[in-house]
Amino acid sequence: MNKLGSAVFSRLVIIIPYAWLLFFFLIPFFIVFRISLSTTAIAQPPYTPVFALSDGLSGLWAKIGQFHFDNFVWLTEDALYFNAYISSVWIAALSTFITLLIGYPIAYGMAQAPRSLRPTLLMLVILPFWTSFLIRVYAWIAILKPEGLLNQFLIGIGVIHDPLIIMNTNWAIYIGIVYSYLPFMVLPLYSALEKMDNTLIEAAQDLGCPQITAFWKVTFPLSIPGIVAGCMLVFIPAVGEFVIPDLLGGSQTLMIGKTLWTEFNANRDWPVSAAVATILLLILVVPIVFFQNAQAKAEEQGR
Amino acid sequence: MIRRTLLATAAFCAFLGAGAAFAEDKVVNVYNWSDYIDSSIIDDFTKETGIKVVYDVYDSNEILETKLLAGGTGYDVVVPTNTFLQRQIAAGVYQKLDKSKLPNIKNMWDMVAERMQPFDPGNEYSINYMWGTIGIGFNKAKVKEALGTDQIDSWSVLLDPANAEKLKDCGINMLDSPTDIIPVVLAYLGLNPDSHEPDDIAKAEEALLKVRPFVRKFHSSEFINGLANGDICIAIGWSGDIFQARDRAEEANNGVELGYSIPKEGTQMWFDQMAIPADAPHVEEAHAFLNYIMRPEVIAKSTEYVHYANGNKASQALLPPDIINDPTIYPDEATLKKLFTNTTLDAKTQRLFTRTWTRVVTGQ
Numbered sequence: 001m002n003k004l005g006s007a008v009f010s011r012l013v014i015i016i017p018y019a020w021l022l023f024f025f026l027i028p029f030f031i032v033f034r035i036s037l038s039t040t041a042i043a044q045p046p047y048t049p050v051f052a053l054s055d056g057l058s059g060l061w062a063k064i065g066q067f068h069f070d071n072f073v074w075l076t077e078d079a080l081y082f083n084a085y086i087s088s089v090w091i092a093a094l095s096t097f098i099t100l101l102i103g104y105p106i107a108y109g110m111a112q113a114p115r116s117l118r119p120t121l122l123m124l125v126i127l128p129f130w131t132s133f134l135i136r137v138y139a140w141i142a143i144l145k146p147e148g149l150l151n152q153f154l155i156g157i158g159v160i161h162d163p164l165i166i167m168n169t170n171w172a173i174y175i176g177i178v179y180s181y182l183p184f185m186v187l188p189l190y191s192a193l194e195k196m197d198n199t200l201i202e203a204a205q206d207l208g209c210p211q212i213t214a215f216w217k218v219t220f221p222l223s224i225p226g227i228v229a230g231c232m233l234v235f236i237p238a239v240g241e242f243v244i245p246d247l248l249g250g251s252q253t254l255m256i257g258k259t260l261w262t263e264f265n266a267n268r269d270w271p272v273s274a275a276v277a278t279i280l281l282l283i284l285v286v287p288i289v290f291f292q293n294a295q296a297k298a299e300e301q302g303r
Numbered sequence: 304m305i306r307r308t309l310l311a312t313a314a315f316c317a318f319l320g321a322g323a324a325f326a327e328d329k330v331v332n333v334y335n336w337s338d339y340i341d342s343s344i345i346d347d348f349t350k351e352t353g354i355k356v357v358y359d360v361y362d363s364n365e366i367l368e369t370k371l372l373a374g375g376t377g378y379d380v381v382v383p384t385n386t387f388l389q390r391q392i393a394a395g396v397y398q399k400l401d402k403s404k405l406p407n408i409k410n411m412w413d414m415v416a417e418r419m420q421p422f423d424p425g426n427e428y429s430i431n432y433m434w435g436t437i438g439i440g441f442n443k444a445k446v447k448e449a450l451g452t453d454q455i456d457s458w459s460v461l462l463d464p465a466n467a468e469k470l471k472d473c474g475i476n477m478l479d480s481p482t483d484i485i486p487v488v489l490a491y492l493g494l495n496p497d498s499h500e501p502d503d504i505a506k507a508e509e510a511l512l513k514v515r516p517f518v519r520k521f522h523s524s525e526f527i528n529g530l531a532n533g534d535i536c537i538a539i540g541w542s543g544d545i546f547q548a549r550d551r552a553e554e555a556n557n558g559v560e561l562g563y564s565i566p567k568e569g570t571q572m573w574f575d576q577m578a579i580p581a582d583a584p585h586v587e588e589a590h591a592f593l594n595y596i597m598r599p600e601v602i603a604k605s606t607e608y609v610h611y612a613n614g615n616k617a618s619q620a621l622l623p624p625d626i627i628n629d630p631t632i633y634p635d636e637a638t639l640k641k642l643f644t645n646t647t648l649d650a651k652t653q654r655l656f657t658r659t660w661t662r663v664v665t666g667q
Contacts, residue, residue: 040650042390042393042394042650043372043394043395044371044372044373044374044394044395044396045372045373045374046372046394078658079667080658080661080667083667084667145534146534147534168519168520250520251479251518251520251521251522251664251665252664252665252666253665254665254667262657262661264369265363265365265366265368265369266365266481266653266657267650267653267654267657268368268369268372268650268653269650269654
């Protein structure tokens, strides 16, 4: 009886993530995809659905032949959307790389710190979350603007004479993203590095391996799962980032979040914005699935 | 087991529903622009009528429209701008006002009601709250230093590339809004400011691209702070926002003196209208709120606070001289003739406007 109970319980536990995916990913995605196939209208809501949910499955099958993908075709006809996707992916990739470069030494230092200090260090990494994200981004405006803190400091110590123009450029966006997402990089890296068995390094050094080589041959490969997790946690939200480029970036910065906003709010074109969102999801999900598969295969071969 | 949970949930929901119904009779949910009312007006209204006001704010017509079009907002009073209102009426977002519950409508200004005709024929769906213009806000000292004069009377001060280049270093800001900027560029070029012709829009784009390199930022709210603290020296913006910047600079006593100009080529005027959504839960209270707002002394208090002109003729006798005699707030007859309104864009023209704007702003 008890055994049966625990079996049921473990089934339930497995169901929860799937239910989560169904309700908070698949169903919303289906709604968005359905809008992307429709046409705009002056109505409430502002589109004409291609099929009603009341049609049921049979009705859906009957109408599939009539689906038109005009909104997706539209995206290919104007280079704006392609450029926005490319520019978003590029900005996100570069920011992720910088975050990794900064985050890795931090996580490494934390993992090497005395055991009694680690909870405090961990706390310090999480501490910024206690203030609103929006306020922290606004604070960067005060730091980066031409007469802001950074320029006052640099001019004060005589490093520069004219203020650096960082505000309203892509540099400000990189700084904003790196700053905001750094904890998401540090935490998985730290958990990967902290688990590591230090005797492996000792063994490598005993066998005559210099410290730096030992790092690259032992520590780094063992921390790869942390690097992958951290990079994904930073890269994925950064691609669709809207607030940071809007507040810190210049008018000329083209990102898909802003393009989506314009389609949705300025053009009131819910169908085209739904198509933009669908493509964005494909751009993000396809490489991730591909990567996961490759990694799983590599792990199996490793055994 | 599952059935029992369902029953319990249903009972709980019914309980919640009853609670909501109980609280329903004396509330009005108002959704207005941010920083757009003297909060004592809301307190006085509650004191007098016993109707509690749940006050919420937004900062763009687009946000309001998106919510309204999605439906079920729960708001009883919203304040869209005229061009947005027209399309929202067509989409069936609003209900007709019950004029029998709005006796104070007799106080309203016929000039504003007439200008609103194309957007809300017969003023059946809305009453005016505030109206204003789009114009040039400028830092007197810095503009004089750059151009040799602080007498600004033409759009050419920042739409002529020669002038814009001189103002580049002290900072130019434009509203990030094609429907606000393109019409004034058309007016500057001597074309029909309400044109929907692709050729005319292309000419406006060409003119904008010539000054684009000298514009620091396209943004619809940052210029208030920017002008007030001297980060930028000139901006195309909404009248009340620029007056707000002027007041902030005065309060800060930082030596920044701001001016506002309605250019001689004419400019766009806009009307923020109060309306009641079709699915508003508290229709009765919403009418009571609108009627209260149309009292001369109430709307005069609001105008004193926001520095926008209102659409209430009777309130004008109650306004302090520095507001009613300020031609940038209450323009004289000659200036009024130069002000134009823009009709609502159809989806295709809207797309043309937006696409043109993206090219201007991002270069793509």
